[in-house]
Amino acid sequence: MQPASGTALAPPADATVIKFGTDGWRARIAEDFTFANVRVAARAVSRYLLANEDYSKGILVGYDCRFMSERFAAVAAEEVAACGIPVTLASGFVPTPAVAFAVRSRRAAGAIVITASHNPWQWNGFKFKASYGGSAAPEIVKKIEAELPHSTLRGAAGVRQLATADLVEPYLAHLEKVIDLEAIARRNFLFIADPMYGAARGCLLRLCSRHGIRCEEIHGSANPLFGGLNPEPIEPHVHELSRAVVERKAQAGFATDGDADRVGAIDRDGAFVDSHQIFSILLRYLVEVRGLKGAVVKTFSTAKLVDLLAARYGLPLYETPIGFKYICDRMLSTKVLIGGEESGGIGVPDLGGPERDGVLNALLLAEAMAHYGKTLGELVAELHREFGPHQYGRVDLAVTAQQKEAAMRNAAAARGSSFAGFRVGRTEDLDGVKMYLTGARDRALERTWLLVRASGTEPLLRVYCEAPSKELVQEVLVAAERYILSL
Numbered sequence: 001m002q003p004a005s006g007t008a009l010a011p012p013a014d015a016t017v018i019k020f021g022t023d024g025w026r027a028r029i030a031e032d033f034t035f036a037n038v039r040v041a042a043r044a045v046s047r048y049l050l051a052n053e054d055y056s057k058g059i060l061v062g063y064d065c066r067f068m069s070e071r072f073a074a075v076a077a078e079e080v081a082a083c084g085i086p087v088t089l090a091s092g093f094v095p096t097p098a099v100a101f102a103v104r105s106r107r108a109a110g111a112i113v114i115t116a117s118h119n120p121w122q123w124n125g126f127k128f129k130a131s132y133g134g135s136a137a138p139e140i141v142k143k144i145e146a147e148l149p150h151s152t153l154r155g156a157a158g159v160r161q162l163a164t165a166d167l168v169e170p171y172l173a174h175l176e177k178v179i180d181l182e183a184i185a186r187r188n189f190l191f192i193a194d195p196m197y198g199a200a201r202g203c204l205l206r207l208c209s210r211h212g213i214r215c216e217e218i219h220g221s222a223n224p225l226f227g228g229l230n231p232e233p234i235e236p237h238v239h240e241l242s243r244a245v246v247e248r249k250a251q252a253g254f255a256t257d258g259d260a261d262r263v264g265a266i267d268r269d270g271a272f273v274d275s276h277q278i279f280s281i282l283l284r285y286l287v288e289v290r291g292l293k294g295a296v297v298k299t300f301s302t303a304k305l306v307d308l309l310a311a312r313y314g315l316p317l318y319e320t321p322i323g324f325k326y327i328c329d330r331m332l333s334t335k336v337l338i339g340g341e342e343s344g345g346i347g348v349p350d351l352g353g354p355e356r357d358g359v360l361n362a363l364l365l366a367e368a369m370a371h372y373g374k375t376l377g378e379l380v381a382e383l384h385r386e387f388g389p390h391q392y393g394r395v396d397l398a399v400t401a402q403q404k405e406a407a408m409r410n411a412a413a414a415r416g417s418s419f420a421g422f423r424v425g426r427t428e429d430l431d432g433v434k435m436y437l438t439g440a441r442d443r444a445l446e447r448t449w450l451l452v453r454a455s456g457t458e459p460l461l462r463v464y465c466e467a468p469s470k471e472l473v474q475e476v477l478v479a480a481e482r483y484i485l486s487l
Contacts, residue, residue: 302341403485
């Protein structure tokens with residue numbers, strides 16, 4: 001692919017609109033996500049590399065399947081090369097974890113990935129992967145953002161070194177080394193892969209076909225509008241995968257988000273297996289079967305079931321603010337077995353480096369099923385029998401600035417009083433406000449919490465709940481939604 005040239009009559013750059021959230025900068029295409037602003041972001045990364053890294057190692061530029069991602073990636077690559085930094089541009093769309101793997105295997109100074117991950121089709125984004133092949137740590141993000149005001153004007157062109165390379169095949173070859181694909185094949189399972197029209201298109205299919213594993217794919221065609229789906233592997237976006245699993249009598253279905261760093265799963269009966277259950281299955285399997293050790297890291301919105309498993313195995317547990325960059329930061333300073341977040345991003349450093357990887361985790365789930373000879377639903381049921389039922393839910397509310405401010409203010413003051421009609425015992429405010437509910441009418445409330453948090457990348461208020469039953473989760477979320485929208 002050739003680098004893009006400048007665009008005539010392009011809107012001027014505006015560094016003030018570029019804000020890095022939990023994992024990079026995202027904005028609506030043609031509004032704030034423009035060629036001019038992508039150039040600014042790329043120059044800011046270049047300035048960071050020139051001042052802080054061995055930039056002679058070069059950087060990689062990858063991109064997903066979104067509208068114009070290929071062109072945005074070419075513009076970013078062109079801009080970095082013009083600053084005198086060697087650049088390798090992906091020869092086609094590529095999963096973000098494959099780009100992270102390439103950073104590590106090539107010992108590059110970092111990578112830019114053009115992707116908006118799970119956001120709707122109207123959005124695109126800009127991620128930076130650091131030299132260790134994972135999400136940029138908070139201090140790196142601060143340094144890049146500090147360069148933005150100095151990056152609005154193009155500097156003199158440096159030595160231009162711009163190559164292209166296939167970044168997918170080396171990544172698949174790595175997965176073949178760390179996953180026991182032959183053990184999966186011996187079970188003769190049928191899996192349905194759902195890349196959700198995203199960058200993992202064909203990845204599971206190719207790996208399975210090479211090793212005699214039965215696998216079919218849905219939503220694997222080119223469709224920058226994502227067929228009307230939000231490319232996020234949670235309900236309700238996985239309903240078509242659920243139907244395909246049941247209709248084709250598959251043992252499981254695996255969905256990955258737009259850039260394939262998140263995973264969701266479907267049991268053979270069509271039931272959704274959420275990220276907390278996936279996290280817990282993998283934690284148990286990695287300890288009991290793979291014999292891996294290390295700390296467990298979870299974000300503030302992740303279920304308490306993970307805490308109980310860590311305690312059972314005597315593993316250190318760390319809780320971070322929401323965003324995988326905080327988990328990655330802990331992985332760089334601590335021996336970590338597994339780290340994960342509520343949104344489906346899970347990383348296993350010994351197998352995939354300090355990065356979340358939806359394709360790797362789908363294969364690990366299949367490997368766990370093969371070892372135990374059980375379905376995902378049966379593995380979840382075992383966890384609930386041993387540790388008690390843990391159900392989880394989340395709603396995203398489009399709210400006004402006034403409603404958002406009032407909801408967060410009231411949640412912060414709820415300790416010892418009430419929120420959305422529920423008594424609140426204690427609160428935590430690591431990231432948003434988590435309220436532990438209490439009440440004489442239902443002992444189950446003693447094991448229920450409600451978290452209210454403003455999104456870092458979208459105009460939303462996110463509301464999370466964990467409770468012993470799906471019915472109670474739904475009751476709490478409905479009451480919270482009604483209350484917040486009435487403010």
